Amino acid sequence: MKIGIYGYGNLGKGVECAIMQNPDAELVAVFTRREPSSVKILTPTAEVVKADKVLEYKDRIDVLVICGGSATDLPVMTPELAKNFNVIDSFDTHAKIPEHFRNVDAAAKENGNIALISAGWDPGMFSVNRLMASAILPQGKDYTFWGRGVSQGHSDAIRRIDGVLDARQYTVPVEEAMNRVRAGENPELTTREKHTRECFVVAKEGADLGRIENEIKTMPNYFADYDTTVTFITKEELEREHKGIPHGGSVIRTGVTGKDSENKEIIEYKLTLDSNPEFTASVILCYARAIYKMRSRGVIGCKSVFDIAPADMSAVPYDEMLAKML
Amino acid sequence: MKIGIYGYGNLGKGVECAIMQNPDAELVAVFTRREPSSVKILTPTAEVVKADKVLEYKDRIDVLVICGGSATDLPVMTPELAKNFNVIDSFDTHAKIPEHFRNVDAAAKENGNIALISAGWDPGMFSVNRLMASAILPQGKDYTFWGRGVSQGHSDAIRRIDGVLDARQYTVPVEEAMNRVRAGENPELTTREKHTRECFVVAKEGADLGRIENEIKTMPNYFADYDTTVTFITKEELEREHKGIPHGGSVIRTGVTGKDSENKEIIEYKLTLDSNPEFTASVILCYARAIYKMRSRGVIGCKSVFDIAPADMSAVPYDEMLAKML
Numbered sequence: 001m002k003i004g005i006y007g008y009g010n011l012g013k014g015v016e017c018a019i020m021q022n023p024d025a026e027l028v029a030v031f032t033r034r035e036p037s038s039v040k041i042l043t044p045t046a047e048v049v050k051a052d053k054v055l056e057y058k059d060r061i062d063v064l065v066i067c068g069g070s071a072t073d074l075p076v077m078t079p080e081l082a083k084n085f086n087v088i089d090s091f092d093t094h095a096k097i098p099e100h101f102r103n104v105d106a107a108a109k110e111n112g113n114i115a116l117i118s119a120g121w122d123p124g125m126f127s128v129n130r131l132m133a134s135a136i137l138p139q140g141k142d143y144t145f146w147g148r149g150v151s152q153g154h155s156d157a158i159r160r161i162d163g164v165l166d167a168r169q170y171t172v173p174v175e176e177a178m179n180r181v182r183a184g185e186n187p188e189l190t191t192r193e194k195h196t197r198e199c200f201v202v203a204k205e206g207a208d209l210g211r212i213e214n215e216i217k218t219m220p221n222y223f224a225d226y227d228t229t230v231t232f233i234t235k236e237e238l239e240r241e242h243k244g245i246p247h248g249g250s251v252i253r254t255g256v257t258g259k260d261s262e263n264k265e266i267i268e269y270k271l272t273l274d275s276n277p278e279f280t281a282s283v284i285l286c287y288a289r290a291i292y293k294m295r296s297r298g299v300i301g302c303k304s305v306f307d308i309a310p311a312d313m314s315a316v317p318y319d320e321m322l323a324k325m326l
Numbered sequence: 327m328k329i330g331i332y333g334y335g336n337l338g339k340g341v342e343c344a345i346m347q348n349p350d351a352e353l354v355a356v357f358t359r360r361e362p363s364s365v366k367i368l369t370p371t372a373e374v375v376k377a378d379k380v381l382e383y384k385d386r387i388d389v390l391v392i393c394g395g396s397a398t399d400l401p402v403m404t405p406e407l408a409k410n411f412n413v414i415d416s417f418d419t420h421a422k423i424p425e426h427f428r429n430v431d432a433a434a435k436e437n438g439n440i441a442l443i444s445a446g447w448d449p450g451m452f453s454v455n456r457l458m459a460s461a462i463l464p465q466g467k468d469y470t471f472w473g474r475g476v477s478q479g480h481s482d483a484i485r486r487i488d489g490v491l492d493a494r495q496y497t498v499p500v501e502e503a504m505n506r507v508r509a510g511e512n513p514e515l516t517t518r519e520k521h522t523r524e525c526f527v528v529a530k531e532g533a534d535l536g537r538i539e540n541e542i543k544t545m546p547n548y549f550a551d552y553d554t555t556v557t558f559i560t561k562e563e564l565e566r567e568h569k570g571i572p573h574g575g576s577v578i579r580t581g582v583t584g585k586d587s588e589n590k591e592i593i594e595y596k597l598t599l600d601s602n603p604e605f606t607a608s609v610i611l612c613y614a615r616a617i618y619k620m621r622s623r624g625v626i627g628c629k630s631v632f633d634i635a636p637a638d639m640s641a642v643p644y645d646e647m648l649a650k651m652l
Binding site: 014017018020021022042094097098101118123125127128129130131132134135136137138139182184257258259262263264265266267268269270271272273274275278279281282283286289304305306307308309310311313314315316318319321322323325326 | 340343344346347348368420423424427444449451453454455456457458460461462463464465508510583584585588589590591592593594595596597598599600601604605607608609612615630631632633634635636637639640641642644645647648649651652
């Protein structure tokens, strides 16, 4: 399958790396809003093209992977590009997913294309596991823990504080809460009991550290509901110790079975990721493969990860799956 | 959907319990080879019927759940019943799955029915997770650990030894090996390094315990390749301490991503089950729902868990899934 990457940030680079690992995928072109000559990519056979020329590639790309931000890029880009391409994105504003789905569905259907929104790990693999686990154990309770990992949104929020040069925020699951869930205790957990937030902050020389720390810890939505620690470090330390983008987490479903609900059953799906964007990109490539296969069977319109059979995500021939992986 | 249960052992009872948890499912009848009046079921509105009368229920059952043994029952029953019913089984002889699939596929297709074989957790949910994880991380390695849990096959093998009255065998994953895998070490592990086997044996009075222990520990395929411990206990202790049927395990995929394969990513799917048959039955009911939905869209023939989109496993309306679970 011939792939185009629309947007070449961390996620777009991750998609390129994922394509390199998958012999059935080929990168045709990277589309960028920057000056193409300033963008260096890893694939010698692929082109770098100005984003506004994407339509010229309409017949040369099987699936266009849209690597834009969820706040303002994707709500516009994905429906627009779905008019001319089979597309996939990683839209992650949970509250606006139904609206985004409807917009993309209309554009894709009208033009005979297929699309898949919200691929990745949350939304994505975590969603698939929440859905399957809740179907298997209808009498049960769901828990999602995130981390230990870098939250880009929270890091950005700190950077906007006056006197802050740079920052890195880690979301950390509370071990004791996870252990209670894994032991089948079915606890009711508040926001504060599930996660803590660790902030590493580089301040401007002479900045009021006490004020910065206080502004972080009392910031509504982002930090006020959590136990937050703030550590001031140097720019050098930030670059040396915090340059990775690790993440992960667990989706846990605890439920009961049996005549008198006497047996506990626990399902856990856990990710431990050195690179959040590269893993997200690897998931996206599987779903790109899936919609490519589905389109070749005549399926059009917008899909979600809930619509995708596992067999379509894999490049392994079906007979071999049955013989070796079932 | 109207369900029939064909075979009422531990698994069949588990399916009945699962139906009780799912308002969209209704138990119509239990089919048994025993004398129906001797079989007590939990559902007052369902019938208990002699197995050879199953065809009389052809038009009253949407999906027939076949709860037979994989060694001799299912290879005959599932293709035969697929001629007249939409069927699902939990066939678990991994090496014979392709042959079983072909037989069931032919019978189902010829008669316009749908079937799904090998539902449960291994084969089943573990297979789905092996497939998805290997698709996401093509440069990686798979590990499956089972237990701590009761292996029916190994318990039976001990019971066949002269002088043994009863036995219970636990498959136990080696914690150290699991920890090495979870740490991303990618170890090469022998059979012996992955699992140990714990046997609790009730011997006949006067039996030669040394001989029994030796026969167990040297039994080819079952025990010879493992570190096996044998503990002799009384019948009372067996009944008191070992009456449950717990099981579980982990499917772990460790892989790398990035330009220079520099980042490790780990996916783990873990089950901790008080009741192996009840959990298996709960999974089966989800896949029964899936084939029921697929049949109503005109799909026929044999399917595996690889063919099933998560949305079809759930009773939640699609719009609600998108809004709340993605």
